[in-house]
Amino acid sequence: MSSSTTEIPTPGNIVAAPATTERKGLTKKEIAADHPTWCPGCGDFSVLALYFKLIEKRKLWHEKITTIAGIGCSSRFPYFVQAHGAHYIHGRALPFATGVSLSRPDLHVFVFGGDGDAFSIGGNHFNHTARKNVKLTYVVMDNWVYGLTKKQTSPTSPLGFKSKTDQWGAIDYPINPMKQALAAGATFVARTTHSNPNHVLAMMEAAMDHDGFSFIECLSECVEFYEGAFDASNPRKGGVFKEVPKDHDVTDEMAAYKLANDPFPGYFGVFYKNPKPTKNAKEAEIIRANQEKVKGLKDWQILQKTFDRLK
């Protein structure tokens, strides 16, 4: 989407102020807000740093992005970014962000959150936002544990994980976020890990450029409550970072599903990318067709026509 848009067609023609002078890209200093409250060594720092890098690299403006989150450690994200943002309630960041995206097509809408927010309390919103193909980017920082509330089992905790709510080890089968996203109809599904910064940035860029609902699962280690969870995916810790094979067809849903089935540490990269008309575009088309019928009329005159039929 061009950031020089002066007139937004739908819904409701909110007209962006024209740029007055040529502006230089933002520096990291200008993008950073509060110092993050995360624990030293938390994987989320790397996601934040790469979001800054994305803004720098792609020359996004403060006022053109909106950063939205729910509740959780990772959901503190908006406070650390110098831009319009909202820290909403637990699990409901996606419908909130949908309201922003549908009414403001001039904005880049980024949603950050954790595995509890995305797959437990907000599970149903994940499915529906994906199937509706709302234009926004959703980065789930998956740490396999509830960190903010200090070590309870999360929907992605592996079997046997000992937490304060599963003292004998987790007994519930974990959710596979990639399968969940594919089954829900997400049109862009990617997987990355905080320990590979270049890869995180590449995935974010690809997600941002996707016209539709773009989902990234980013493994993000909780050093406090689940240390070493992702070592097997980190070559520096003796693990393997296995990229999606070069010959993988990203439009092949079944092939993507097979990638998702690979046991941990699994594959990293874009599993699936298959653009379909977005909800934003479909709503805009309904609006266009309806406005065509009342062309030239002011809003009160349209309502007057309706009232004339109610006499």
Place this chain on the structure above:
Amino acid sequence: MSDTPTAALSSGNAPKFSKVSEAVIRIAGNSQDGIQAIGGFLARLAGRSEQEVMTFMTIPSTISGGPSIFQVRIGSGEVLSAGDEADVLLAFYQHSYEGHIASLKKNGIVLYDADHVEPKPEWKDTYHHVGIKISSLTIEAIGGTAKDKGKNIFALGLIARMFDLNLQKLEKLIQERFGGKDESVVKNALLAFHAGYGYSLGNVVETFKFMDSQKRDRHQVVMNGNEALAYGLIAAGVRFGAGYPITPWSDIMELLRRELPKYGGTFIQCEDEIASVSMAIGASYAGRVAVTGSSGPGIALKAEAAGWAGMAEVPIVIIDIQRGGPSTGMPTNVEQSDLNIAVFGGHGDSPRVVLAPANVEDCFYMAIEAVNIARKYNTPVYILSDQAIATRIEAFPEPDLEKVCQDITPDLTPVAEHKPYDLSTADGTVQRVVPGTRILNGKYPIATGLEHDEMGHPTGSPKLHLQMTAKRRKKFQTLAATLPTPKIYGPSEGNVLLVGWGSTEGPIREAVDRARAAGDSISSIHIRSISPLPPGLENIFSGFNHVFVVEINDEGIYSQGGQLAALLRSRYCNPAIRGINKTDGLTWKVKEILAAVKTKIEAIKNESVNA
């Protein structure tokens, strides 16, 4: 029927008309018979004839079919309620006849479909029975394989003849309603209508004519409360909404889904109630005030999000079309039992604005008021409508749309700086700056549910929590001071003051009129703003020995009155405030209110004797 002069059962050929000022007609059948269509035609005709009209309907909560009624009261003077008793009952089936004969006045007229109804001999002396083979006459009139489809229109013809209604206007209404479909549909409808109209009623039943009504300056529009709310939102400039289907709220979301695209807006059906309120709040945050709504159970689900809007100071309008509760309750019946959840249903100290429309016209204007309060005070605003207003049709003077329609598009012009939670403003309000606006000092606001500093960044500071809580409270105190004191209907001093809110205004006023005519000292007020309450109520209450709060809800655990009564008692510490309550799922009848007042006064007398 009021003001009926000497009965004029015609003896000659030319029909003689008795002049009436108003009439209550109840149509009883099954929900698929199109009886609501007859009621709709009558209501619309009354609107076009400068008459007042009010309707009342019951619908079964079954998926398809089931007994249903539509009552319409048309008058040349003021019509305040749908009427306690019917002058005419039109019964399609035996169950309609037996179930609704009691709603008919003594000597009232029952028109029944002789194809389906076997009249009871014991009722023949009490009511004037007129049997007409409505079903077979309709089939005969339309011919072909129409079965009895169209018998509602035949019945409309009968009523039109009986009340000498304007034939041309009705024909035009039928053409408007059925036009656009297959030509034969209009043709058949008119055939059925003329057959009914031409049926020779004159020999068997009295015929009537409405007295001329006062000329009005403006045309009237005719609609129900849900339509009025929805169109009011459009006039207010709302261009985004989100909802989830639930009776009786769904009509509003269907209407907005259909209408908003014409105005460049949209309404989204969500996966659930929480997504709906969240999406609407998101859209509000991003620009214009948006709307969500529901009925009882759905309102409970939206509670956490409404708390966020209160804390984050993001405007949102939440409509609650109340129905019988708790839980799934009685989905197609009326109750006023969501006042507490609307006023108090937030966690933490989270005041909110709660408004309640008094009639259909009020729905239209209150929607605009709600949007403007939400914008000015950056707060959730609840509109407490109910099933009775939602479904009843009224005629009201057409609003001056050019004047009332407003544009609430946000201004995205860059600003030098912005503090979303500025503590220095006198009234606690701050003009919002929405995403897309460049802020030249480079400091951007975060909308948040955490306690925060003036920029929206989290804080654990005891001092800030104290200051921010006070700031949020102050907004409501500021708003309260701007609200008009309710006007007293009747003298400002006396024995009894009836206090109402929401859909009960009409029957309460009619009760006051009737009781005053009988010599009682009684007045009433109607409260439109439940939270905050308007100023001046204390003074009003002090003018009366008894303050009875009339509500469609329970008298409460301590039997001190319903939900508004409890609120008023705790606010004004006035023991004269008591409740008049009922929970039968139906609107108040005038005679029920009058009987309850009598009983209440008796009981209070006995209390003081025993004490």
